[in-house]
Amino acid sequence: MPTVTPLEQEQPTSAPLEVANSDNGSAVVDPASNNGSSPSSQSASHSKEDSGSLKMRPREFVWGKRVIRDILPRYTIPAWLDPLYVDIDDPRKLPLCWYGVPFYFDTIFEYARRIRVAVYAKRENLMLKPGDLDAYRTWPKLVEWFKDQSGLTMHLHQVWDEDEPLLTFFNNHEMEPVTEDMWRIIGDLLDDIDYPEECKPMWYLDRSLSF
16 A cells, blocks of 8 residues: 555544435336356456457346345356446446445554544543544544545445445446456555455445345
8 A cells, every 4th residue: 555644633524424325216127138157257347348349238136036146245246237347338237236344443543543533532421532533524534544645535335245344345236447456455455454364345235226
């Protein structure tokens, strides 16, 4: 990761720590016929070169059938959920999937302390005493710092197979602009945060969907 430049803390933002709502509450299903068993991608990302000129026909996703829920989470996104591989005019017609890791509260906010973007309570408030780390005011500072350093952002989303919100970096509707450098930056960040070695980013289905 680049050298850290601490952010100013005299006027901390008051934006709350919250789980972002899906902008795709109900999936738009393409009526094209099922393309049968499609091969999964060999990496978490698909390059434009790899996708080639021939793309597969969109699958039909039936609400409640659990086809996607039964195969996710996984480290690689199936090609039939990747708009670079599917012949589709709008990526949002594919069920929304998020790429990220479980949100480890203590680990993440200890990292915020280390890079000096943590915001501390100045007065007693609810469960906080003066000098305690204020997670609700620290989180947007950390997101802002990461965006300044990398050009990427972080969000919290509810997904299947995780009880707590997922720390996400992007979704399968946003694959077109994703570069190899972005995958590397995410890996470097998780290493710097001291995420467990076995905890790698995976693809998850958005909790609002039942496919």
